[in-house]
Amino acid sequence: MMVFQSKVMIVTGGASGIGYAFAEHLARAGHRVVIADLRGAEEAALRIREQGLSAIGITTDVVKSSDVESMVEKACAEFGTIDVLINNAGLFTTLSLQPFDQISEEEWMRVMEVNTLGPFICAKAVVSTMRKNGGGRIINVASTTPIKGTPMMLHYVCSKGAVIAFTRSLAKELGSDNITVNAIAPGFTLSEGVLQNGMQNIMPETARKTSRTIQRDQVPEDLVGAVAFLASEGAGFITGQTLAVDGGSVFL
Numbered sequence: 475m476m477v478f479q480s481k482v483m484i485v486t487g488g489a490s491g492i493g494y495a496f497a498e499h500l501a502r503a504g505h506r507v508v509i510a511d512l513r514g515a516e517e518a519a520l521r522i523r524e525q526g527l528s529a530i531g532i533t534t535d536v537v538k539s540s541d542v543e544s545m546v547e548k549a550c551a552e553f554g555t556i557d558v559l560i561n562n563a564g565l566f567t568t569l570s571l572q573p574f575d576q577i578s579e580e581e582w583m584r585v586m587e588v589n590t591l592g593p594f595i596c597a598k599a600v601v602s603t604m605r606k607n608g609g610g611r612i613i614n615v616a617s618t619t620p621i622k623g624t625p626m627m628l629h630y631v632c633s634k635g636a637v638i639a640f641t642r643s644l645a646k647e648l649g650s651d652n653i654t655v656n657a658i659a660p661g662f663t664l665s666e667g668v669l670q671n672g673m674q675n676i677m678p679e680t681a682r683k684t685s686r687t688i689q690r691d692q693v694p695e696d697l698v699g700a701v702a703f704l705a706s707e708g709a710g711f712i713t714g715q716t717l718a719v720d721g722g723s724v725f726l
């Protein structure tokens with residue numbers, strides 16, 4: 475029988491949207507959560523602590539290694555270790571649909587920076603602690619867009635394709651350290667950022683639903699079970715995988 479153990483889990487981009495849903499769910503499950511976000515990290519952690527749960531918020535830019543290293547130090551000082559890293563921070567909900575030849579090089583580089591350099595910097599910052607612990611979990615938030623070949627967001631789609639590649643190669647590098655590396659690939663999710671930026675309008679409601687096997691809109695709470703599972707003891711022999719969580723729109 476597996477005994478429940480409270481783990482220390484970093485959720486990047488955990489102050490809002492999908493990341494906040496992860497942080498709150500994992501804290502409710504008894505874990506100690508570190509919210510690392512550019513903005514709103516402490517406020518989000520406070521919302522969780524007000525429920526009698528364990529969370530701290532640390533303002534962090536995931537593309538700045540000095541920020542990330544200091545966040546990991548503070549997290550270790552507060553909770554003693556790091557067991558799980560959830561690389562969720564990403565640029566998506568502030569982007570607009572554009573034909574590829576209208577995407578500027580600056581925007582391309584920024585999307586790649588946050589969505590691929592960020593997870594790389596965060597993984598580097600936690601790996602020595604996980605090695606010392608004898609293991610750990612890295613969970614990357616990809617997307618189903620590179621699987622579908624979604625048009626009009628080429629930089630974003632390429633960045634999430636890179637996250638899937640990153641997951642596979644890093645899993646091979648870290649297997650002997652007992653660190654698993656997996657990804658979840660959400661479908662189009664009505665997160666806070668999507669709703670605030672009116673992004674739900676990029677796809678008509680009927681198309682959002684009929685493209686799925688389970689014909690309804692996807693919300694952040696639909697993703698929490700998959701992340702909790704990948705972080706759990708029971709998922710210790712699963713690595714390098716990408717789990718599509720999208721109501722059965724793509725089949726991998």
Ligand SMILES: NC(=O)c1ccc[n+]([C@@H]2O[C@H](COP(=O)([O-])OP(=O)(O)OC[C@H]3O[C@@H](n4cnc5c(N)ncnc54)[C@H](O)[C@@H]3O)[C@@H](O)[C@H]2O)c1
Pocket residue numbers: 486487488489490491492493510511512513534535536537562563564565566567568588592615616617618659660661662663664665666667668
């Ligand atoms: N919403 C969707 O339809 C959808 C679908 C597939 C994948 N995803 C992915 O899920 C993740 C979360 O998406 P969301 O819809 O909740 O997005 P969101 O825009 O609502 O939230 C993103 C969070 O990341 C933070 N962030 C952005 N840049 C950061 C940086 N440099 N350092 C630290 N934090 C930073 C933001 O402050 C914000 O809190 C992203 O990686 C996104 O690409 C979203």
